[in-house]
Every structure is written in C-alpha cells, then in structure tokens.
Amino acid sequence: MSTATATPGAPTWTATERQTLFAIMAAHAVSHFHILTFAPLIPLLRDDLGASFIELGLALTLFSIVTGLTQAPVGFLVDRVGPRRVLTAGLAMSVVAFGSFAVFGTYAWLLISSVLAGIANAVYHPADYAMLGSRIGPERMGRAFSWHTFAGYAGGAVAPAVLLAIAAGHGARAAVGFAAVIGLAAAAFVWIACPRDEPAAKPRAEKGPKPKLINARIIGLTGFFVLIALAFSGMNTFAVAALVTAHALSLSWASAAVTAYLMGSAAGVLVGGWLADRYARHGLIAALGFAGAGVATAMVGWLALPGLAVAVLLGVAGMLSGLCMPSRDMMVRAAAPPGQAGAAFGIVSTGFNLGGIVAPLMFGWLMDHGHADRVFLLGAAFMAITAAVALYQEARRR
Known part of the structure; x- marks a missing residue:
C-alpha cells in the first residue's frame, strides 16, 4: 500500500488526510451504530416475532461469534486487495443484513441478518487501521486513531435513542431499515472519499528471514485486548444493575454515573x-x-x-481508560510487520470478541450470586493486570 498521500513531517493535516479521516470516522460511527441496532429493540422484537428473550439473545450471540471467527481472515484480505474495497464491501453487506430484515421481518431472518452483520462488523478494525496507517503522517497517527475511536463511541451513544424514536413512530422493522440506509450512505462516502487502493507490491527476494506476523508481540497484544474486554465489557453491561443493588443508588443516579463514565471515555480518547x-x-x-x-x-x-x-469516580475511570486507547492502537501498529497492518489488527482485535463472550458470563455470575459489589472489584483487578501487561509490552519493545 502506497503511503504517498501521507506527508511525514508536514506541520498540519493535508487535504487528503482530512478527507480520509472523515470517511473512516463515518464508517466507524456507523459500525458502532450497527452493533447496537438489534439490542435496544429487543422488547419490541419480542412482541413482533413472538420470540423469547433467549431466542433473541441467540441472535446477538451469533453476531459476536461470527465477527470473532472472521475478523482475522478479513485482515489478511485487507492486506491483499486493499482497505477501501474491503471496507466498502463490509458496509454494503451491512446494508443487505439490516435491509433484508426490514423487508422480511421473521425470526429466521433475524438470525440470518445477525450472521451477515457479524461478517460486516469484522471488516472495520482491519480496514480502518490499515487505511489510517497508510494515509496519515506518522506524527499525526495518534490523533487519527483517537478521532477514529471517538467516532465509534459517538455512533454507539446515539444508536439507542435514534432507533427507539423511529420504532415508536414506525415500528422496529423501520428502525432496522434506517440502519441499512446509513450503511448505504457510509459505503458511498468511503468509496468516493478514500484514496484508491493500489496493487499490493510483489514480494521481493530478500536476504534474511521474512518478518513473521504471528510473533510473540502479536500474541501478547491479542491477550492484551482480551484483558481490556474483560476489564470493561462485563462491567459496562452490569454497572447500572450493580450500582442499584450494591450501593442502593436510585436508577437515575446509577444511569448518570454510567453516563459520566461514557462521556469521560470519549473525552479521554481525544486527550490520549x-x-x-x-x-x-x-x-x-x-x-x-x-x-x-x-x-x-x-x-x-x-x-x-x-x-x-x-459518578465522579466513574467519570475519572472512563477518562483514564479512554486515554489509553490511542496508545493501545499505536502499540499494535508498531508490532505489525511491514505491509501486514490489516492482518495484525484483525488478529489482535479478535481478543475483543473472546473477552466479550466470556466477560458477561463472569460478571453475570457475580450478580446472580449476590456479589454486585464485586463487579467493580473484578473489573479493577482486570485493569491492574492489563496495566502490568502494557508495562511488559513496553519493556519488551524497548
């Protein structure tokens, strides 16, 4: 992938860099919107489809499993055919996934849509990071990663309110159809705004061993991503319930505390x-x-x-955790062998899926057995382990 459009040493963002960043931010915002498309509509889908909560939960589980299984292969595909093509194709698949459910609206099609949406979701991290890595100057890479992450947070933050507002007036299928429409708009924007993919350079015969993609640093960073998911995924899911149960907070205060955490995370990402x-x-x-x-x-x-x-403490925790995310992405970029950024991000991002599958079960077990206060203690323990692993990775790099 050529880096000609990035301008190392340039004091300000170039026009191509800004255009690329805006397109990738739009795609990432839509990806997080799509992740939360079905979840807030579950009460309405239960009535519309006559399905149980377990059956509806199966659809969400399929989404996560399919993403986890396909993310690494998609990363290799990004390096082979280019991030612009793969990202546009992923957005187009999300249009098919959500648009087809809006048309057919059966439980069987909900499962099919979840599988298709899971494949589409596997595209974003490998393609986004490969595109940013090849088109943004290195002295602006951290800020590019931070705006990318911030856009994802923003897309996820507005999804429930927007979807429920549409569903209130037009039904759940119309809300899912809206998710398809914004996916189509993002696909068009990415295709028009992002620089064209260039043919992958043919491998040259070089002296010495070829850098291995699956190396100790990549494996360690995959585990690092698992720990991040364990630290935050389960706690985020059960934070409101744990605050109400363990601290006897009102639902409004518990919701305000979690909102402070999310807002702190978004602000921390930009500082990071x-x-x-x-x-x-x-x-x-x-x-x-x-x-x-x-x-x-x-x-x-x-x-x-x-x-x-x-609320203050969780706001601080959110800001400090968000501050880490751009540096986390820079660690992966530094570990990726030349020309294999997509595959590297695809592999390590699989750690999110693994941790995201395990964490809700662990934290849910604590809630079911009357240990709501330990939800935050277990999350803090995983954060401490994550900090230790980050220090080890830094020492290994140096």
Missing part, C-alpha cells in the same frame, strides 16, 4: 491521541491510564459512596 503523538512510550501511557482507572473503579466497589461521588 495528543499524548500518543507527543510521547513514544505508548506502553507506559497505557499502563498508567489503566492503573489509574483500576484505582478509581476499585474505590467504587470498596467504599459506600453517595451518587455524586460514584
């Missing part, structure tokens, strides 16, 4: 992009951020606090 561009020790930045987030989260689990104090 600036830090990732300014300081090269990305593992150290990630370790300090995760450690600080772990301390704040542990305090929520240990101490009997009023709602305002819980």
